[in-house]
Amino acid sequence: MTTPLPAIATAPRNATAEQIELAIRLAKHFNVRYVERGDQGLEQLYERCGVQAIIVADDPVKLWNRAAATPLFFHPSMGAQRIERMERGETDRLLKVMGLGPGQVVVDATLGLGSDALVFAYHVGPSGQVVGLEASPYLYGVLTAVKQFGAARYPEATRLLRAVDIHCVHHLTWLRDQPDDSVDAIYFDPMFRTPEEESSSMAPLRSFAESSALLPEAVEEAKRVARKCVVVKERPTSGVFYRLGLTPDLPRRKIAYGVWNKQV
Structure with a gap:
């Protein structure tokens, strides 16, 4: 790299x-x-x-940017809490929206630090597949370093991350090369263009992440490649769902999942 x-x-x-x-x-x-x-x-x-x-x-490897006050490093974030709730028998909102089941193939097209991908890997299990796409060489480097060298502080998250097939590529480039109906679901969680609040975990992420807007062409390619659905995380008030032809799951919430289901 x-x-x-x-x-x-x-x-x-x-x-x-x-x-x-x-x-x-x-x-x-x-x-x-x-x-x-x-x-x-x-x-x-x-x-x-x-x-x-x-x-x-x-432990884990830390990536410092001179422009950021805190380092970037792998941590399961909300993914760990979501998995704990699933282990107690609770339903995960995103998995419900996607209709994702064990043994299926899901693409996290904006991988970031992999929090959602960990939940996907836990849910689809060893018979399924999670593909993670990350355009930033730095984020890709951090995640693949954890896969290779480990992170003793987060053993279970490291195990799940090792089940994710990670590619250092922009999602549009990858999607263009895929056959029709070749994966079950595709998920986008693009960086919000104008964040209302900057959390301590987001600040270092922004200093290394790919922050370009989600292109309509990428969503159209995702609709071609997905067998079941395409889901985008966004603010319902942003207008993104309307422009991309997506239906928000909870339009009155601060953050919603815009969903497109393939008709069969």
Whole structure:
């Protein structure tokens, strides 16, 4: 992979031999230079190495952007809570909207940090398949690093992530290459163009994520490729559902799922 921002990989301060070895392996994984940390702070490394991003061999791996105050790293986020509720027998709203069942094939076309994909992987099980598409080489690098090197802090989420088939590609490019009716469901959770509130987890994500608007052409391609449905997460008031020919599941909620079901 090739990273679009100048970056280096390094270890934490007072690193163990294992962390230094991981930093060297991460440098190869991200195709960047490994730099010994010593006692230097991140700002010193930015200046010394002339880079915008620093990959730190932590658990899980942390990705720092000079423009963000906090690092980007893999965590299950709401996905873990949703899975816990499902284990108690509760119904997951998104899975209900998609009509997704065990053994089916679902595409998360805007993978991000994989929170929804973890829920999909848990639900479809080993007989199903989850395909994750991520246009940002940095997010792709973080997720595939977790798949390869693990994240001891999140063992169950790591197990589920390893079941996701991740591709570093823009969803439109991938969809154009797929046959008609070749997957069961396709899901888009594009970055909101004008966020009302910026959570602490979203700020570092925005500094590395692909933030272009969801194109009507991508949704049309998804309608061709999906056997069952296409679902888009958005604000009902944004006008996106109307423009894309989608029906919101709960139009009075702050956030809704716009649904298109293929007629058979």
